[in-house]
Amino acid sequence: MDEARLSAHERRVLAEIEEELDRDASLARRLRTMRPDPHRFGPPIAGARRHLPSLGVAALGATTLALLVLAVVTEAPVLIWAFGIVWVLTLVGMLLLVVRRLRRRAAPSRTDE
Numbered sequence: 001m002d003e004a005r006l007s008a009h010e011r012r013v014l015a016e017i018e019e020e021l022d023r024d025a026s027l028a029r030r031l032r033t034m035r036p037d038p039h040r041f042g043p044p045i046a047g048a049r050r051h052l053p054s055l056g057v058a059a060l061g062a063t064t065l066a067l068l069v070l071a072v073v074t075e076a077p078v079l080i081w082a083f084g085i086v087w088v089l090t091l092v093g094m095l096l097l098v099v100r101r102l103r104r105r106a107a108p109s110r111t112d113e
Contacts, residue, residue: 053096053097057093067079071083
């Protein structure tokens with residue numbers, strides 16, 4: 001197979017381009033830390049797994065609401081305690097989701113500097 005030869009002018013232009021790229025520290029850092037996106041070619045179940053915590057908190061919220069209604073209607077101490085426990089779990093889950101979302105938003109800004 002024949003190799004393509006570059007003219008002297010083309011080699012000089014290519015060397016200048018490479019020199020410019022070598023001077024760009026942010027590009028070099030981004031290329032060094034570049035990793036493939038795990039969600040790009042993953043199975044469809046990976047997308048569902050990413051939303052699992054949100055679905056769990058939504059289910060806890062629905063359970064909390066149902067227990068609140070039942071506790072108010074029946075005034076049973078067991079239902080009142082169950083409502084309190086599930087409510088606390090729902091708040092903790094929501095807090096964890098917010099923290100995770102804030103960390104994801106903050107992560108790209110660190111690499112842009």
